[in-house]
Amino acid sequence: xxMAQTVGSDRSPTVPRLRLCGITKRFPGVVANRDVSLEVHxxxxxxxxxxxxxxxxxLMNVVSGMLQPESGSIEVDGKxxxxxxxxxxxxxxxxxxxxxxxxxxxxxVAENLALGASGTRIFSNTRxxxxxxxxxxxxxxxxxxxxxxxxxxxxxTRQRVEIVKLLFRGAEILIFDEPTSVLTPVEWHHxxxxxxxxxxxxxxxIFITHKLDELMQVADRCTVLRHGEVAGTVSVxxxxxxxxxxxxxxxxILFQVSTKAARPGRVVVAAEGLTxxxxxxxxxxxxxxFELREGEILGVAGVDGNGQRELARVLTGLDAATxxxxxxxxxxRTSIQPIDFYRRGGAYxxxxxxxxxxxxxxxxxxxLLMKELALGRMQRGGVVSERAADEYCTxxxxxxxxxxxxxxxxxxxxxxxxxxxxxxxRELSRTPQLLIAAQPTRGLDVGAAEFVMRRLVxxxxxxxxxxxxxxxxxxxxxxxxxxAVMVDGRFLAVLDRQDATYExxxxxLGGEAVDDLGGELTEVxx
Amino acid sequence: MQPFDSEFFRAAILIASPLLIVALGELVSESAGVINxxxxxxxxxxxxxxxxxxxxxxxxxxxxxxxxxxxxLLAVVMAVxxxxxxxxxxxxxxxxxxxGAGVSVFAFxxxxxxxxNIFIKRMAAMTIPGxxxxxxxxxxxxxxxxxxxxxxxxxxxxxxxxxxxxxxxRIRAAGEVPEADETAGVSVRRLRWEGVLIAGALAGVGxxxxxxxxxxxxxxxxxxxxxxLALAAxxxxxxxxxxxxxxxxxxxxxxxLQLRLQSQSFVPRSVWIVLAALxxxxxxxxxxxxxxxxxxxAGAPRLLTAGSVTTVVILLGAVVLGIRQPHVTLxxxxxxxxxxxxxxxxxAGVIGRVRQPAALGNAFVRGGxx
Ligand SMILES: Nc1ncnc2c1ncn2[C@@H]1O[C@H](COP(=O)(O)OP(=O)(O)OP(=O)(O)O)[C@@H](O)[C@H]1O
Ligand SMILES: [Mg+2]
Numbered sequence: 001x002x003m004a005q006t007v008g009s010d011r012s013p014t015v016p017r018l019r020l021c022g023i024t025k026r027f028p029g030v031v032a033n034r035d036v037s038l039e040v041h042x043x044x045x046x047x048x049x050x051x052x053x054x055x056x057x058x059l060m061n062v063v064s065g066m067l068q069p070e071s072g073s074i075e076v077d078g079k080x081x082x083x084x085x086x087x088x089x090x091x092x093x094x095x096x097x098x099x100x101x102x103x104x105x106x107x108x109v110a111e112n113l114a115l116g117a118s119g120t121r122i123f124s125n126t127r128x129x130x131x132x133x134x135x136x137x138x139x140x141x142x143x144x145x146x147x148x149x150x151x152x153x154x155x156x157t158r159q160r161v162e163i164v165k166l167l168f169r170g171a172e173i174l175i176f177d178e179p180t181s182v183l184t185p186v187e188w189h190h191x192x193x194x195x196x197x198x199x200x201x202x203x204x205x206i207f208i209t210h211k212l213d214e215l216m217q218v219a220d221r222c223t224v225l226r227h228g229e230v231a232g233t234v235s236v237x238x239x240x241x242x243x244x245x246x247x248x249x250x251x252x253i254l255f256q257v258s259t260k261a262a263r264p265g266r267v268v269v270a271a272e273g274l275t276x277x278x279x280x281x282x283x284x285x286x287x288x289x290f291e292l293r294e295g296e297i298l299g300v301a302g303v304d305g306n307g308q309r310e311l312a313r314v315l316t317g318l319d320a321a322t323x324x325x326x327x328x329x330x331x332x333r334t335s336i337q338p339i340d341f342y343r344r345g346g347a348y349x350x351x352x353x354x355x356x357x358x359x360x361x362x363x364x365x366x367x368l369l370m371k372e373l374a375l376g377r378m379q380r381g382g383v384v385s386e387r388a389a390d391e392y393c394t395x396x397x398x399x400x401x402x403x404x405x406x407x408x409x410x411x412x413x414x415x416x417x418x419x420x421x422x423x424x425x426r427e428l429s430r431t432p433q434l435l436i437a438a439q440p441t442r443g444l445d446v447g448a449a450e451f452v453m454r455r456l457v458x459x460x461x462x463x464x465x466x467x468x469x470x471x472x473x474x475x476x477x478x479x480x481x482x483x484a485v486m487v488d489g490r491f492l493a494v495l496d497r498q499d500a501t502y503e504x505x506x507x508x509l510g511g512e513a514v515d516d517l518g519g520e521l522t523e524v525x526x
Numbered sequence: 527m528q529p530f531d532s533e534f535f536r537a538a539i540l541i542a543s544p545l546l547i548v549a550l551g552e553l554v555s556e557s558a559g560v561i562n563x564x565x566x567x568x569x570x571x572x573x574x575x576x577x578x579x580x581x582x583x584x585x586x587x588x589x590x591x592x593x594x595x596x597x598x599l600l601a602v603v604m605a606v607x608x609x610x611x612x613x614x615x616x617x618x619x620x621x622x623x624x625x626g627a628g629v630s631v632f633a634f635x636x637x638x639x640x641x642x643n644i645f646i647k648r649m650a651a652m653t654i655p656g657x658x659x660x661x662x663x664x665x666x667x668x669x670x671x672x673x674x675x676x677x678x679x680x681x682x683x684x685x686x687x688x689x690x691x692x693x694x695x696r697i698r699a700a701g702e703v704p705e706a707d708e709t710a711g712v713s714v715r716r717l718r719w720e721g722v723l724i725a726g727a728l729a730g731v732g733x734x735x736x737x738x739x740x741x742x743x744x745x746x747x748x749x750x751x752x753x754x755l756a757l758a759a760x761x762x763x764x765x766x767x768x769x770x771x772x773x774x775x776x777x778x779x780x781x782x783l784q785l786r787l788q789s790q791s792f793v794p795r796s797v798w799i800v801l802a803a804l805x806x807x808x809x810x811x812x813x814x815x816x817x818x819x820x821x822x823x824a825g826a827p828r829l830l831t832a833g834s835v836t837t838v839v840i841l842l843g844a845v846v847l848g849i850r851q852p853h854v855t856l857x858x859x860x861x862x863x864x865x866x867x868x869x870x871x872x873x874a875g876v877i878g879r880v881r882q883p884a885a886l887g888n889a890f891v892r893g894g895x896x
Contacts (some may be wrong), residue, residue, distance in 0.1 A: 005538070086711050115712065122691050123690055123692070
């Protein structure tokens with residue numbers, strides 16, 4: 001640890017910066033963490049890996065003071081501490097970047113930081129804070145403009161704002177809960193560089209992820225959780241993806257899903273010049289045309305926010321097109337009622353779990369049932385058939401391995417990945433003719449992601465037409481029969497599978513930047 | 527220019543002031559994420575408290591203080607129920623309205639029964655000599671009771687607190703993304719308590735304004751919906767202090783106008799002219815805004831929105847009525863409804879255009895999200 005000069009250099013390098021001993025945290029019906037112990041040193045990146053619902057987020061919420069454990073102790077720099085609330089954690093130099101960012105979109109970056117500024121000043125001194133932001137931003141290559149309104153920033157930039165926020169508050173232990181599920185490749189490379197820089201300065205970093213490639217790139221060590229317990233800790237240099245996957249889910253994971261070439265049948269959906277303008281007149285969708293046939297997967301690759309969301313919303317009836325037309329079935333139209341979309345055999349996995357796909361305050365069961373009920377099933381004379389509904393839910397939860405104490409718990413209480421599985425179960429169980437899947441594996445552990453990819457392939461082979469929208473090129477390339485590259489609300493190109501290579505897609509999406517950062521990345525590593 | 531003379535403006539501002547005070551308190555509470563629909567009840571207990579305090583001590587300011595405390599008392603109930611017990615904010619607010627109405631009347635009856643000849647002196651106007659002689663607005667701005675000046679002083683105070691202090695940032699965050707406060711080590715619970723108590727205190731003062739400043743006694747249900755108007759003023763004002771100020775003035779103006787017109791057999795031409803002018807200003811400002819906001823190369827902004835069509839209809843109607851000058855005699859009850867009808871119309875126009883605090887109405891649970 002000779003690098004650890006800037007931060008905590010007065011402390012003994014042999015004493016871990018943060019140490020958890022025997023942490024146990026229960027929720028009604030589940031033990032989220034059982035006797036968990038781990039440590040992280042200064043200048044180190046520790047990854048935490050584990051299945052959906054293994055207790056990773058819970059453990060980190062304990063460290064950051066959002067939750068209180070039933071038993072166990074925490075030491076910072078060898079001294080036992082009590083973390084009763086986030087303010088305590090902050091005083092100890094612990095800061096966390098949440099899966100859902102804790103930033104106020106209506107405020108500027110500097111104002112967001114001023115919120116948490118300590119001291120007794122009454123008036124917020126945003127000017128001085130802005131200077132500090134600029135300083136930190138420069139020191140760690142964060143590229144954050146202190147005067148920008150957070151709501152206008154891209155997801156990747158918001159994440160860097162979170163990092164600035166933590167550093168500004170003097171955090172030396174930085175926790176990231178699935179930071180990359182929403183980043184573009186460019187942003188990811190940028191983040192790796194930042195994290196390695198921070199570690200080189202002596203910060204400690206804890207990094208939760210499901211993506212093994214990323215883990216291998218950024219972490220020094222990895223602790224694996226299973227069913228709330230520590231399954232083991234390994235040095236990343238001495239392991240490989242296969243072993244990590246085995247430790248995580250307890251079985252072999254094939255990183256390739258085998259898929260047969262498509263045998264496309266009749267056209268299921270077609271679009272001609274679909275256009276959608278937002279209220280201010282800007283085109284969000286700008287003349288999209290395509291045909292999608294039975295038994296094929298059309299992948300839509302692109303950086304978040306280039307019209308993918310609007311495309312899905314128009315096709316599923318959540319929004320109306322302002323120009324062009326599409327058909328699902330025989331009639332050409334500019335809009336469809338959502339219920340018609342489902343009646344005709346449509347299914348939709350939205351990207352935005354908390355706002356579109358589930359009702360957080362309803363139970364798992366109600367979330368599973370809602371579309372069935374809308375379609376008039378599982379009921380007699382308007383009254384839900386309890387027996388049939390329960391049976392249906394239990395079967396689905398088993399099939400999709402949804403980990404919940406009971407179908408009756410509110411879905412809010414499930415881990416992020418398990419919420420996603422509920423959505424998948426609901427949409428895939430109806431043997432759809434058309435499936436629109438946006439970021440279907442976002443937030444899923446390796447095992448579940450593999451399962452979903454297999455399911456998508458199986459649906460396709462059954463004859464389902466699938467529009468798969470994803471920001472992850474790997475995923476698009478593995479599953480798609482054709483790949484559409486979406487930029488600025490348009491399909492820039494639609495490539496056949498054999499023409500769609502990682503490099504080509506990267507180039508079409510503005511890939512020079514990827515290579516640039518990749519180059520610098522190796523320098524930092526060296 | 528009848529009826530827009532200096533007396534009209536004085537009345538408008540006098541009527542607008544209690545609304546302004548109450549609405550500013552509600553603005554703070556809603557910005558912190560707690561919607562308080564119990565304003566009406568809080569105003570009523572404030573009105574009685576003010577009356578009682580002023581009668582007992584023969585001091586109007588002591589009355590105001592008692593009114594404030596009475597409002598705070600109900601606010602404590604609100605805070606305990608919604609912040610601590612996480613009860614639904616709307617339900618609690620409605621309950622408080624019922625309680626406030628009942629308690630204030632009951633207490634008043636008991637009190638008057640024991641002290642039959644009780645009366646209070648109304649708060650006296652405070653004149654800024656010289657300035658009050660200015661034409662048209664002089665007496666409106668410089669010959670009012672001190673509580674009016676308090677209301678006006680609150681506007682910049684709230685503005686500065688909101689936009690220039692750390693507390694204001696935190697309050698606004700508590701209503702938008704409470705997690706941002708919580709992770710910064712700032713207690714959302716505490717901020718929301720502060721917001722609710724401030725709303726209660728100001729609603730109490732607003733109630734005392736009615737009994738001490740406006741009427742000179744307590745009357746059952748004397749708020750007659752002003753608590754709900756204040757709620758509307760926050761929305762119409764787009765959750766911004768200056769917007770709330772403008773909304774309160776609009777309602778005050780409407781009420782003062784209605785009072786004036788009640789006694790006349792026809793609506794003077796100047797009213798129609800003002801109405802037409804307001805519609806025209808609104809129309810132009812939205813068009814300008816849309817032109818500027820669009821900035822999109824393709825696609826002309828839509829001109830035929832429901833809002834602009836309605837405004838054009840109002841404009842033309844006002845012009846026609848101004849020329850024809852029909853004799854309208856409405857029963858006074860319908861005139862009384864005028865400010866409320868206006869509120870509904872303005873709300874309908876404004877809703878969907880302003881953004882409410884994202885976390886408004888949501889109970890906050892630490893570590894609630896997995
Ligand atoms: N607030 C809560 N109330 C009840 N149960 C909860 C709550 N939060 C989490 N749990 C449960 O605790 C367990 C661990 O959840 P946690 O969110 O820590 O998992 P995770 O490892 O982060 O999973 P993922 O990879 O899906 O994010 C899950 O079974 C979950 O249902
Ligand atoms: Mg999690």
